[in-house]
Amino acid sequence: MSEKVSVLVTVYNGESYIEKCITSVLNQAYINFELIIVNDGSQDRTAEIVNKYESIDNRIVNVFRSENKGRVFSLNEGIENCTTNFIFINDIDDFSSKERLSQSMNFYNQLNPLEQEEFGLLGTASYEYDEKNDHCKKYSIKFGSMNRKKIPEWRLYFGIPFVHSSVMYSKKALNSIGSFTEEVSSCIDLFTIIKIANKYKIYGINEFLCVRSVNNDSFFTSKNIDKKGLYNMEIIRNWQGNNIKYHKFIMTLHYLIKHSKY
Incomplete structure (x- = not known):
């Protein structure tokens, strides 16, 4: 029998998206x-919709909280409720292709025992659906391939290589870093x-296994970043400087590439 996995959804006032996400x-x-849904104090019809699906599918674990405590708290509360070794993130306004779980687990099962022991996470390519303009665009993973592909750590100096709703985390890896950090308020x-x-x-595969819905410009696509984002990126860079040996070399390379005229 296939290994049981967890899908984690956090939601606040998501009545417009929750049904499509759940289905x-x-x-x-x-x-x-198991589908863990953390309701972060929603004031709309979200609870009613989740209750309906919970009554017809026993794989749903409904974690309701009347107080709104934010995304990081909700993600970590969801992780505590996950009972499996692998956690798939599915943001409320995104949805997964039918093969997302099966292809991701198939990828993991093809790793050798040492690679499985060192496995942290897997991200995939995605579609981005622009609701305002009714337009869908493909986002493949740079420095990835259709085959098994490790993503080098230095790649993360250039930004996140895949959307969060495509990620399958090892719960062991999440627990080892204390789950999702509260050190930053964005770029989490x-x-x-x-x-x-x-x-x-960490790994990435160029299989299009999720759809990310947007109704405005996002940092992932536009690369625009506000003052809050700049402040949080400074926190992240300081952490990298204190924890990653080749930080200065990578930052120099990043600067040269960013300012190259070619």
Whole structure:
């Protein structure tokens, strides 16, 4: 029998998206999973919708909280409720392709025992759906391939290589860094992946296994960053400087590439 995995969804006032998100998980070809839904004090119809699906599918674990405590708290609360070794993130306004869980687990199962022991996470390529303009765009993984591919740690100096709703985490790796950090108020996903990459191997495959919905410009696509983002990136860079031996070399390389005229 296939190994049981967890899918983690956190939601705050997500009545417009929650149904599509849930059904994309329940329709997975890989059926041995638990769906952990953390309701972060929603004031709309979110609880009603989640309750409806919980009553018809016993794989759903409904974690309801009346107080809104934010995304990081909710993610970490969800991790505490996950009972398996692997956690798939599915943001509320995104949805997974039918083969996401099966292809991701197939990738992991093809790793050798040492690689499995050192496994930190796997991210995939994705589609981005622009709701405003009704337009869908492909985002493949740079420095990736259609085959098994480790993503080098220095790649993370250039930004997150995949969207968070494509990531399958090793729970062991998440626990080793204290789960999602509260040190930053944005760039949370990037910081988490950087910390894991400093201890474990991270992988990416150019299979389009999730759809990310947007209704405005995002940092992932536009690379625009506000003052809060700049402040949080400074925190991340300081952490890298204190924890990664080749930090100065990579930062110099990053600067040269960024300012190259070619």
